[in-house]
Structure formats: C-alpha cells, structure tokens
Amino acid sequence: MAEKIKINLNRVPMPKQGAVARRSNFNEVALGYSEQQAIEEASRCIQCKNPKCIKGCPVGIDIPEFIEALRQGNMPEAVRLIKKTNSLPGICGRVCPQETQCEASCVLNKKGAPVAIGRLERYVADWERAHPEVTEKRKRRRASKGRKVAVVGSGPAGLTCAADLAKQGYKVTIFEALHVAGGVLMYGIPEFRLPKDIVQAEVKYVESLGVEIKLDRVIGKLATVDELLASGYDAVFLAPGAGAPMFLGLPGENLSDIYSANEFLTRTNLMSAYSFPLYDTPIRVGRRVAVVGGGNVAMDASRCAVRLGAQEVNLIYRRSEAEMPARAEERENAKEEGVVFRLLTNPSRFIGDESGRVRNVECYGMELGEPDESGRRRPIQKPETEFVMPVDTVIVALGTVPNPIIPQATRGLELTKEGTICTDEATGRTSKDEVWCGGDMATGAATVISAMGAGKRAAADIKAYFER
Amino acid sequence: MYRIIAKEKLAADIFLMGVKAPEVARKARAGQFIIIRVDEQGERIPLTLADWDAEKGSVTFVFMAVGTTTRKLALLEAGDSLANLAGPLGRPTEVEKFGTVVCVAGGYAVATIAPIARAMREMGNKVISIMGFRTRELVFWEERLRRVSHELIVTTDDGSYKRKGLVTEPLKELLLKGGVDRVIAIGPTLMMKSCSLTTKPFGVKTIVSLNPIMVDGTGMCGCCRVSVGGETKFACVDGPEFDGHEVDWDLLVNRQRAYLEEEKESLKFWETSVS
Numbered sequence: 001m002a003e004k005i006k007i008n009l010n011r012v013p014m015p016k017q018g019a020v021a022r023r024s025n026f027n028e029v030a031l032g033y034s035e036q037q038a039i040e041e042a043s044r045c046i047q048c049k050n051p052k053c054i055k056g057c058p059v060g061i062d063i064p065e066f067i068e069a070l071r072q073g074n075m076p077e078a079v080r081l082i083k084k085t086n087s088l089p090g091i092c093g094r095v096c097p098q099e100t101q102c103e104a105s106c107v108l109n110k111k112g113a114p115v116a117i118g119r120l121e122r123y124v125a126d127w128e129r130a131h132p133e134v135t136e137k138r139k140r141r142r143a144s145k146g147r148k149v150a151v152v153g154s155g156p157a158g159l160t161c162a163a164d165l166a167k168q169g170y171k172v173t174i175f176e177a178l179h180v181a182g183g184v185l186m187y188g189i190p191e192f193r194l195p196k197d198i199v200q201a202e203v204k205y206v207e208s209l210g211v212e213i214k215l216d217r218v219i220g221k222l223a224t225v226d227e228l229l230a231s232g233y234d235a236v237f238l239a240p241g242a243g244a245p246m247f248l249g250l251p252g253e254n255l256s257d258i259y260s261a262n263e264f265l266t267r268t269n270l271m272s273a274y275s276f277p278l279y280d281t282p283i284r285v286g287r288r289v290a291v292v293g294g295g296n297v298a299m300d301a302s303r304c305a306v307r308l309g310a311q312e313v314n315l316i317y318r319r320s321e322a323e324m325p326a327r328a329e330e331r332e333n334a335k336e337e338g339v340v341f342r343l344l345t346n347p348s349r350f351i352g353d354e355s356g357r358v359r360n361v362e363c364y365g366m367e368l369g370e371p372d373e374s375g376r377r378r379p380i381q382k383p384e385t386e387f388v389m390p391v392d393t394v395i396v397a398l399g400t401v402p403n404p405i406i407p408q409a410t411r412g413l414e415l416t417k418e419g420t421i422c423t424d425e426a427t428g429r430t431s432k433d434e435v436w437c438g439g440d441m442a443t444g445a446a447t448v449i450s451a452m453g454a455g456k457r458a459a460a461d462i463k464a465y466f467e468r
Numbered sequence: 469m470y471r472i473i474a475k476e477k478l479a480a481d482i483f484l485m486g487v488k489a490p491e492v493a494r495k496a497r498a499g500q501f502i503i504i505r506v507d508e509q510g511e512r513i514p515l516t517l518a519d520w521d522a523e524k525g526s527v528t529f530v531f532m533a534v535g536t537t538t539r540k541l542a543l544l545e546a547g548d549s550l551a552n553l554a555g556p557l558g559r560p561t562e563v564e565k566f567g568t569v570v571c572v573a574g575g576y577a578v579a580t581i582a583p584i585a586r587a588m589r590e591m592g593n594k595v596i597s598i599m600g601f602r603t604r605e606l607v608f609w610e611e612r613l614r615r616v617s618h619e620l621i622v623t624t625d626d627g628s629y630k631r632k633g634l635v636t637e638p639l640k641e642l643l644l645k646g647g648v649d650r651v652i653a654i655g656p657t658l659m660m661k662s663c664s665l666t667t668k669p670f671g672v673k674t675i676v677s678l679n680p681i682m683v684d685g686t687g688m689c690g691c692c693r694v695s696v697g698g699e700t701k702f703a704c705v706d707g708p709e710f711d712g713h714e715v716d717w718d719l720l721v722n723r724q725r726a727y728l729e730e731e732k733e734s735l736k737f738w739e740t741s742v743s
Contacts, residue, residue, distance in 0.1 A: 356722030
C-alpha cells in the first residue's frame with residue numbers, strides 16, 4: 001500500500017430494492033454489496049497509520065485491518081478480525097449509525113465520502129454466513145474458569161456481554177423474557193432492515209461460544225437478582241432493555257387502534273402479524289395511519305404501516321426535520337416509500353367513535369423557540385392553528401421508560417429519577433455488589449451499538465473483578 | 469417445550485390443563501398469571517393460574533375454548549407440549565387478615581378464585597364464596613371451592629341448579645347483613661362491573677382481576693392498558709388486580725372487543741386449515 005493511488009471520493013452505492021416494489025414486501029431493503037463492489041469499496045481505505053475510525057467504534061473493531069483483509073480477498077481473516085471484538089457483525093453492519101461513529105472519523109470525510117465501513121462489515125458477516133464450511137468449525141467451548149455469570153436479557157447488550165465472558169472461559173447463562181432470543185433485534189427492528197435469520201445466526205454464534213440461553217424467563221418474577229446470586233451465580237449483568245412505552249398523556253389516548261410503537265412493532269416483527277391469519281396474532285392497519293414521533297422507531301413503524309397496506313402514512317413530529325433524531329438514511333427510505341412528514345405539528349387529543357375506535361387526531365401547528373435542555377429548539381404551540389386529521393390507526397413512537405419489574409424486585413439497586421438503574425458508565429457497575437447493568441436500562445433508550453459497547457465494558461469489568 | 473401432564477374437561481368447552489413448569493410452580497402465588505404460546509404460529513395469551521404444585525413441578529390453568537388459541541389448546545392432550553410458557557406474571561393478590569372476605573366467581577373464573585379463597589382462608593380470614601354459572605351443565609369445582617371456604621353459595625342464571633339468579637343478589641344480601649371487609653370478584657367483565665357497582669354504595673373495597681388483551685405480558689407493549697382512577701395502568705405489571713370501584717369499565721370492554729373481526733377471521737382460517 002505504499003504506492004500512491006488515486007482515491008475515488010465517492011463510495012460504491014448500496015444496491016437497494018426499488019421504492020415501489022418494497023412498499024409491499026418485508027424483504028430487506030438494502031441488498032448488500034457484491035464481492036466486486038465490496039473489494040472496490042475496501043480499496044478506498046487509505047490504511048491510516050493512526051486510524052481514527054477505531055476510536056469512533058464503540059466496540060473498537062480493528063477496522064483498517066479487516067478492510068485490508070477484505071481488499072485482498074482473504075475473507076476468513078476479515079471474519080476473524082471483526083469477530084475478535086464484535087460478536088454481532090451482521091447486525092451492526094445493518095443497524096449501527098456509522099455516519100456518527102466510525103465513518104464520521106474517517107479521514108476521507110475531508111475530501112469526499114468516508115469509506116462505507118458499515119457496508120463492508122455487513123459484507124464480511126454475510127460472507128461468513130454463506131460459507132459456514134470455510135470458517136473454522138467451532139466446537140462448543142467448555143467453560144474453563146469456575147465462575148458463573150447470569151445475564152438478564154438477550155438483546156445487544158446481553159449478547160455482547162455474554163459472548164465476551166464466554167470467550168474468556170466463564171460459564172454464562174442468559175435469561176430471556178420472551179419466547180425468542182434477540183430482544184429489540186427481534187421484536188423491534190423490522191425484517192426489512194434487519195432480517196430475523198441474521199439475528200438468529202448471530203445468536204447461534206454466541207451459543208456456540210458456550211453461552212446457554214434460557215427463554216421464557218422473566219427475571220424479577222421467576223427469580224429475583226438476589227435469588228440468582230444465591231443460586232450460584234457469581235455476577236449478574238442486567239440488560240433487560242428500556243421496556244415500557246411512553247404515551248403522550250392526551251385525552252383519548254386509550255382508544256382502540258392506538259398502538260405504542262413497541263406493540264405495533266412487536267405484533268409485526270416478533271409475532272409475524274404481517275402473515276395473519278397464517279400466524280395467529282392480528283394487527284389493525286387501516287387506510288390512514290398517523291405515527292407520532294421523529295426517531296428511528298417512528299421510521300420503522302411508519303415503514304411497517306406502509307407495508308401492511310396503509311394508503312396514507314402521516315408522520316407527526318413537533319419540530320422540524322433538522323431536529324429529528326432519526327438517521328438520515330431512515331428518513332430518506334421512509335420518504336421514498338411514501339411516508340408524509342407532517343413537521344412542526346403536535347397532537348392535542350384523539351377523537352373516537354361510539355365503539356371506542358380512534359377516528360381523528362386533533363393537531364396544532366408549532367414553531368421553534370429557544371433551545372431547550374436537549375439543545376434542540378423548543379417547539380411552541382401556535383395559537384389558532386388546530387386542525388383535525390382523519391385516521392384509522394395511530395402509532396405513538398415517543399420512546400420508552402424503564403420497565404419496573406427488575407427495579408421493584410431488587411433490593412439495593414439505586415435508581416435515577418427517570419427510573420433507570422444508576423450505573424457507572426465505564427464499568428457498568430451498579431450500587432449493588434456483584435450486579436452490573438448496561439443498555440437502555442442504564443442509559444434510557446439509545447442505539448444497538450451503544451448497548452453493545454456497554455455489554456463489552458461490563459464484561460471486561462466482571463473479568464477484572466473475578467481476577468482480583 | 470412445556471409438557472402437558474394433565475388435561476380434563478370440566479364442563480362444556482371448559483378445560484383444565486396441568487403443565488410441567490417447575491420454576492414457575494415454585495414462585496407462583498394467588499392472583500398471578502402466565503403467558504403461553506401453543507405453537508410456532510401461535511399468539512401469546514395470558515391465563516390466570518388455577519393451581520400450582522412445587523413438588524410435582526407443575527402449574528394448572530382452566531380455559532374456555534372459544535377462539536383460535538383456546539380451540540388449539542383444547543385439542544392437546546397429556547403428553548403433548550406447549551411451545552412456550554412464561555410466568556408467574558403480574559402482582560399477586562394482596563392477602564392479609566381483613567376479617568370477612570367474600571370471593572365471587574363468574575363462570576370458569578371459579579378456577580381463578582379458588583387459590584385466592586384458599587390463600588385468604590390460610591391467612592385467617594372468614595371466606596364466603598359465591599360461584600355463579602349460566603346453567604347446571606357448566607358448574608365445576610363446587611366441592612373444591614367449598615373446601616377452601618367457610619360458606620359457599622352457588623347460583624345459576626336459569627335456576628337449573630341451586631339458587632336461581634345472578635351472583636350480585638347473594639352478594640348484596642351479604643353486604644346488607646354487614647360485616648364484609650373485602651370483596652374479590654373475578655369473572656366476565658360485565659359481571660365484575662356489576663359486582664363493583666353492587667358493593668360501591670356499601671363502601672366495601674372490591675378487587676377485580678382485569679383481563680384485557682395482552683401481547684408480551686411483561687410491561688413492554690402497553691396493549692393491556694386500562695384506566696383506573698383516571699390513570700392509565702398496564703394490567704400485566706401494575707395488575708391484573710385493581711380496585712373495581714376505580715376501573716373505567718367501558719374502556720376495558722371496548723379494548724377487549726378491538727379485534728373481534730380478526731378473531732372471527734382467524735378462527736375461520738384455522739377451522740378450514742384443520743378440516
């Protein structure tokens with residue numbers, strides 16, 4: 001790589017399913033690079049001596065190394081390099097906000113587009129799944145060190161922590177409340193953004209490291225954290241997710257056909273309601289759907305509604321698009337699929353019919369004032385701007401608050417005023433001995449990769465604790 | 469998989485099922501529920517526990533075969549398995565020494581009230597139970613409830629067995645006599661509503677067990693939201709038991725009926741596919 005080569009300032013575009021076709025299916029939208037495209041994109045990496053991208057990665061993947069292996073066509077080596085630090089690359093390659101992490105730190109940003117690190121990570125992960133015979137046959141590892149760890153929740157934080165500890169030789173058992181492993185990766189993120197067989201393949205990889213996953217186990221109910229510790233676990237990592245959906249607190253919010261995004265997505269993704277009546281769980285998506293919120297979950301819900309047959313999907317957001325927390329890519333995808341952004345608009349009440357179904361949303365126009373504590377300009381209601389939007393289905397996507405089950409059932413866990421578990425960010429330690437926490441339960445709703453980073457840090461601290 | 473170890477037909481369309489779930493059996497308490505999924509295509513439905521046996525490692529529930537899931541369930545026999553079973557969920561019944569407790573069950577909810585009556589009696593309360601059915605053929609667990617009650621009143625709507633009339637009539641007589649410290653009423657929504665309306669003028673605290681539609685049953689989705697005392701609560705984590713005088717019954721009925729069309733469609737689809 002010493003010779004000077006001219007770098008293409010544009011990244012290789014991601015092949016995508018056309019907007020019209022994808023409106024009526026749940027297949028993945030981004031189709032992934034071909035081998036040739038992947039190698040071409042990998043060749044754009046200039047292999048910085050002091051790579052900034054690694055620092056931008058919450059789990060610290062050795063990015064230039066794996067890209068170089070990929071460029072040389074040494075795929076098994078690329079797989080090995082990624083999996084050294086990241087147990088869930090097929091997931092991260094799809095849902096990480098790379099544009100604010102590794103790719104944001106890429107030096108090519110100064111001149112043109114950064115290397116498409118996420119797409120390359122995805123390519124490597126998909127290659128591995130397609131070539132199980134090439135990667136070394138992994139034997140189920142035997143826990144070699146006599147310490148046992150209980151991990152509560154099998155979402156990104158739990159899986160990462162469990163995988164890291166298992167790689168270190170500790171015996172790890174994950175307790176998952178739902179009937180499948182994966183947490184938000186299964187119930188929340190839709191199939192068209194993150195295919196469920198990819199999640200399950202990465203869950204299987206974690207199991208192949210020797211991690212045992214027990215499903216249908218609601219910790220806090222079936223067993224308390226103290227009971228886990230008393231039954232022989234030497235450490236507990238709590239990663240149950242943020243849990244409870246927030247509502248607006250407006251009149252009429254409990255009318256039928258008003259869903260939380262959690263419920264709407266759970267029915268759709270986890271329970272396969274899009275295949276009703278072949279699957280038993282129904283979902284009601286009428287002709288006109290309103291989604292309230294501006295985050296990634298609001299985009300996911302809107303795009304599911306489109307695919308479930310809604311003719312009109314209005315996204316109601318109280319600020320302007322510049323303040324929207326959703327990723328640019330997701331906003332673009334939603335718009336391409338016909339989702340209409342009703343910006344600077346806020347609902348004030350829901351109006352139902354005689355059978356208690358929602359028929360209308362009353363909304364107000366908003367304007368932006370001075371920045372608030374979140375740094376975003378505060379939306380202010382404009383007088384005499386109310387109007388009524390006719391709807392058949394409403395999805396409230398305002399985020400989540402911590403699920404009360406574990407905090408209520410656990411003695412000695414200090415909580416924040418928001419109800420999350422007080423957790424030291426660097427180590428994942430809580431106020432309770434032998435108990436660590438990470439993911440949304442520690443931070444409030446955040447990203448898959450930040451939860452994975454927390455799982456990793458907690459695993460490292462648990463290991464240090466065991467070795468003390 | 470969770471193995472079915474007992475199945476019994478208690479009355480027309482009403483079945484008892486015992487399932488191996490040792491960890492759940494060890495922790496279960498009166499008033500709690502489980503979530504089950506019959507098969508890989510199945511939905512998650514809540515079922516209140518009728519009994520549990522920590523030694524045998526099993527839990528027991530009673531269900532009425534009315535929709536797709538419960539009809540599928542009714543086809544399973546001892547030796548078959550359920551795809552999933554999670555629990556115990558919800559808060560247990562508040563069991564204290566109240567004095568005289570009247571336990572009222574409507575229809576197959578007698579299975580839910582039985583462990584509550586037992587727990588109330590073990591706590592030293594005087595337990596008077598009332599069980600009401602539409603007609604004689606539907607009556608079950610009369611002896612079982614009698615064993616855990618100091619007094620038992622049985623009613624049928626049509627008078628085909630024991631006392632004719634609704635459960636609210638003997639309930640009102642007991643209230644008029646005085647000395648009732650707490651009422652637990654569990655059954656169909658309208659029955660619980662009527663019981664709550666009956667007790668309200670007497671100012672006797674009345675606990676009801678709400679049965680809205682649920683999906684995850686762990687507080688994650690908000691499908692089971694109910695309004696109690698003007699506040700939105702999640703029946704799965706805040707309940708399922710609430711003060712019947714505070715419940716917005718009309719909202720509950722509406723939300724329970726939200727999927728009637730889909731339930732019919734699902735049942736029709738299932739019937740066609742099994743025949």
